[in-house]
Structure formats: structure tokens, C-alpha cells
Amino acid sequence: MDWxxxxxxxxxxxxxxxxxxxRARNALPDDDDLDMPHGPPRPAAVxxxxxxxxxxxxxxxxxxxxxxxxxNCPDILPAQEELLVNILDHIRRQSQTVQLLRExxxxxxDEHVRIMLAQTEMERVKFIVRSYxxxxxxxxxRYARFITTNAEVQTRLTAGERDHASRYANILxxxxxxxxxxxxxxxxxxLDDTAAFVPSMITQPDKTRPVFAHARQDCPPIxxxxxxxxxxxxxxxxxxxxxxxEQFVVRGEVELV
Amino acid sequence: MSEARQYGELATQLxxxxxxSTQTDTLLKYNDALVRSIIREQRDLEKAAEPxxxxxxxxxxxxxxxxxxxxxxxxxLLAYHTxxxxxxxxxxxxxxxxxxxxxxxxxLRGRLSPHEVDFLREYHASIMDFxxxxxxxxxxxxxxxxxxxxxxxxxxxxxxxxxxxxxxxNINFKKGExxxxxxxxxxxxxxxxxxxxx
Numbered sequence: 001m002d003w004x005x006x007x008x009x010x011x012x013x014x015x016x017x018x019x020x021x022x023r024a025r026n027a028l029p030d031d032d033d034l035d036m037p038h039g040p041p042r043p044a045a046v047x048x049x050x051x052x053x054x055x056x057x058x059x060x061x062x063x064x065x066x067x068x069x070x071x072n073c074p075d076i077l078p079a080q081e082e083l084l085v086n087i088l089d090h091i092r093r094q095s096q097t098v099q100l101l102r103e104x105x106x107x108x109x110d111e112h113v114r115i116m117l118a119q120t121e122m123e124r125v126k127f128i129v130r131s132y133x134x135x136x137x138x139x140x141x142r143y144a145r146f147i148t149t150n151a152e153v154q155t156r157l158t159a160g161e162r163d164h165a166s167r168y169a170n171i172l173x174x175x176x177x178x179x180x181x182x183x184x185x186x187x188x189x190x191l192d193d194t195a196a197f198v199p200s201m202i203t204q205p206d207k208t209r210p211v212f213a214h215a216r217q218d219c220p221p222i223x224x225x226x227x228x229x230x231x232x233x234x235x236x237x238x239x240x241x242x243x244x245x246e247q248f249v250v251r252g253e254v255e256l257v
Numbered sequence: 258m259s260e261a262r263q264y265g266e267l268a269t270q271l272x273x274x275x276x277x278s279t280q281t282d283t284l285l286k287y288n289d290a291l292v293r294s295i296i297r298e299q300r301d302l303e304k305a306a307e308p309x310x311x312x313x314x315x316x317x318x319x320x321x322x323x324x325x326x327x328x329x330x331x332x333x334l335l336a337y338h339t340x341x342x343x344x345x346x347x348x349x350x351x352x353x354x355x356x357x358x359x360x361x362x363x364x365l366r367g368r369l370s371p372h373e374v375d376f377l378r379e380y381h382a383s384i385m386d387f388x389x390x391x392x393x394x395x396x397x398x399x400x401x402x403x404x405x406x407x408x409x410x411x412x413x414x415x416x417x418x419x420x421x422x423x424x425x426x427n428i429n430f431k432k433g434e435x436x437x438x439x440x441x442x443x444x445x446x447x448x449x450x451x452x453x454x455x
Contacts, residue, residue, distance in 0.1 A: 088391075088395060091395075116408060119408050120405070120406075120407065120408050123405040123408065123440070123441065124404060124405055126395055127401065127404045127405055128404075129395060130395060130396075130397055130399060130401055131401040133391075133397050134350075134397060134401050137387075137397075141346060142343075158390075160387055160390040161387075163386070163387070164383055164384075164386070164387040167383040167386070168380070168383055171376060171379045171380060171383065172339075172342060172376075174379075175338070175342060175372060175373075175375070175376045176335060176338055176339070178372045178375075179292070179338050179370070179372050180292070180296070180331075180334045180335060180338060183296045184296060184299050184300075184331065185299065185300055185303040187303065188299060188303065188327060188331055191335075201332075201335070
């Protein structure tokens with residue numbers, strides 16, 4: 001189901017019903033039962049996704065894929081700015097249409113029901129966008145100091161996210177300075193100690209964290225930490241350390257579930 | 258040091274407090290006294306280390322012991338404060354970024370150090386900046402715990418919250434009353450505990 005198609009249907013005030021039936025048929029598994037925001041997607045959702053054709057994703061499906069990826073990934077994934085802008089634009093256009101139709105006195109009762117369904121759907125899409133942004137935001141706060149020192153990660157963030165990361169890193173540094181460091185002897189008042197046998201002072205994403213990777217297509221062999229190779233065919237789901245599938249996730253060959 | 262105490266014992270207490278805070282899922286009162294005594298211990302250790310560091314030759318074992326204690330104490334101090342800021346951030350998001358709501362809560366405020374209040378204010382300012390990047394269509398502060406199932410919600414007013422603009426016009430929410438309103442209009446009030454879903 002294409003967004004624009006749906007928009008046109010709604011704008012015409014006409015056969016929107018078909019779109020909902022069709023959407024229901026093509027819909028991704030319902031996320032209502034997910035234990036948000038921490039729980040992983042329930043396993044029952046997986047077989048359903050296996051039947052999804054890998055090609056021709058609608059923007060909503062793309063958004064949902066990026067959203068589940070982001071939620072399951074220990075690292076920060078590249079920002080999907082274009083997709084988000086498109087979806088938000090679409091929501092804006094659609095809410096304008098809805099507004100127009102609602103104010104139109106000639107809109108029938110039947111159409112009002114459809115408008116309500118469209119509005120509910122919009123709220124649900126907004127929920128996913130919000131959850132996606134907040135998930136990224138949580139990681140940015142957590143790794144703010146790491147982000148400010150690592151140019152590669154910065155390329156994966158939007159300008160707004162970058163700004164917030166550096167602001168937050170500053171706020172936290174200042175806070176720690178005021179609470180602790182300024183009272184310590186000068187020799188101890190640094191945040192970048194590199195003592196032996198002690199973990200780094202900068203929290204970094206743990207890329208060795210295991211993730212469930214679902215191959216959306218046949219993948220080239222993955223080298224596992226013990227030296228063996230794993231070849232994932234389309235539809236396979238494996239539990240692997242994140243760093244082994246990192247590139248596949250970025251390229252969209254693998255999704256995290 | 259006057260008392261017979263192992264190096265780093267106080268720091269262990271401090272970290273234990275963080276641990277307890279995680280286990281009980283509460284923010285404990287900022288332990289100013291303990292933080293101060295650890296900082297005092299740090300200064301004493303530094304004084305003890307200085308003459309040893311001036312000695313010629315390879316570092317003496319005593320110096321290594323002291324340095325290790327210093328590093329450990331410092332990490333514990335930082336861990337304690339970072340743990341608290343993490344909790345503060347979670348708390349901030351749990352009420353949908355309503356900072357006045359947090360600060361008006363006297364019981365909670367009593368548990369924060371003045372620096373932590375400043376921290377929350379600065380964090381809030383940064384989030385507001387970040388939020389303004391998004392259009393009016395999307396309020397990133399709204400709840401993300403339950404996906405919406407209905408457009409409207411039946412709510413009960415738990416605390417007076419005055420006139421609120423909704424789809425149906427301005428409504429004066431008074432304690433004890435019930436309304437059927439658009440969820441998006443009052444979501445933040447549910448999060449902040451003014452309204453309850455029936």
C-alpha cells in the first residue's frame with residue numbers, strides 16, 4: 001500500500017475502504033502486545049515477517065524496519081532523515097485533508113468513520129516515529145562523550161542530534177566538575193585518565209552484544225569470533241554478536257529482530 | 258588518616274548506594290556527607306603520595322598502592338554521580354519533560370543536590386532546543402509506552418488542572434469529573450498524573 005495512493009483515495013473521499021482492507025492484509029504484525037520500551041519483539045512476530053517480500057517496501061514498512069533495528073542495536077545506526085521527512089510531510093498533508101473533510105458539512109456518517117480510522121492510523125505512525133527518535137535520543141545521551149570524540153559516529157547523526165550530543169556532553173562534564181572534580185587535588189581533576197587495567201572513562205557502545213539477526217536476503221558468509229564462518233540464507237535468524245553483522249544491518253541485508 | 262580504615266572503603270559504600278538505588282528503582286537522597294569524606298580521603302592520599310613520587314628510582318610499592326586507591330575512589334565518585342544523572346534523565350522522560358512538575362515535588366527535590374537541579378535545568382534547555390527541530394505535528398515528548406489504539410480516551414480528573422484547550426473547545430478539568438477527549442490533546446496530562454484513564 002502506497003502512501004500517496006492512500007492519500008489520493010482519502011482526498012477523493014471515495015474508496016478508502018479498500019485501502020484499509022488491503023492494509024490490514026499487508027500489515028506488519030501488530031505491535032500492541034510488545035512490552036515497550038525495553039522488550040524485544042515477541043518471537044511470534046517473526047514467521048509473519050518471513051513471508052514479507054524483501055523488495056518494494058512501503059515507507060511505513062521501512063520505518064518499522066529501521067525502528068526495530070534501532071531498538072535492538074547496541075550502536076547508533078545511520079539516521080533515516082529523508083524517510084522521516086517524507087513520512088512527516090505525508091502526515092501533515094493527510095491531517096490537513098482530514099481537517100478539510102471534517103469541516104465539510106456534506107461529509108457523510110460513513111465517511112466520518114473512515115476519517116476516524118485514518119486519524120487513528122496517523123496517531124499510530126506518529127507513535128512509531130516518536131519511539132524511533134526517542135530510542136536514538138536515549139543512546140545519544142548515553143554515549144554523548146563518545147560521540148563528541150568520534151567523527152565516524154557523528155556522520156550517522158542528524159544535525160540536531162549532533163548538537164544535542166555535544167551540548168549534553170558539556171552539561172555532564174560541567175556537572176561532574178562541579179560535584180567532584182573541582183574539589184579534588186588538581187592532579188586528579190581530569191576526565192580522561194587512562195589508567196592500566198581500568199575500563200575507559202568514556203562509555204562506548206558494546207558491539208559484542210548478541211543480537212537476533214534476520215536475513216532479508218542471502219548474505220555473504222559472516223566470520224564469527226571463534227573463526228568459523230556462517231552463511232545466512234534468506235529468512236534465517238541467528239543469534240550473533242552485533243559487530244559481525246554490523247555492515248549487513250547498515251546495508252539493509254539483515255534486520256535485527 | 259585518623260581512623261583505621263582500608264583505602265576505598267567509603268567509595269565502596271557510595272557505589273553500594275547506587276546499586277541499592279537501582280535495585281529498589283528509587284532515587285536515594287544525595288549523600289553529600291559521604292561524597293565529602295571521600296574527597297577528603299583523596300586529598301590525604303594525594304598528600305601521602307607526593308613525597309613518594311619525588312623519590313629516585315622505580316616507583317616504590319607504597320606509591321602504587323596509593324595511586325590505585327586514588328584512581329578507584331575517583332571512579333567510584335564519578336560512577337555515583339553519573340548513575341544519578343542517568344536516573345534523573347529517566348525521571349525527566351517519564352513525566353514527559355515536565356520539569357516544573359519534578360521540581361515542584363518537594364519530597365523529590367529534597368533528595369537532589371543543588372547541582373543536580375542545575376543539571377536538570379540545563380538538560381531541559383537542551384531538549385527543548387532539540388524538540389524545536391520537529392514540526393508541530395509530532396510531539397517527541399509524548400508517551401512511548403503504549404501505542405495508541407483509539408483516538409479518544411475516557412479520563413478521570415485526579416487533580417485540578419484548569420482550562421485546557423482540546424478539540425471540543427476549552428474544557429475546565431476539575432477533580433472527580435470524567436471526560437471523553439482526544440488522546441493527543443491530553444496525553445501529557447496523563448503522563449504527569451493529572452488525569453487517569455478509566
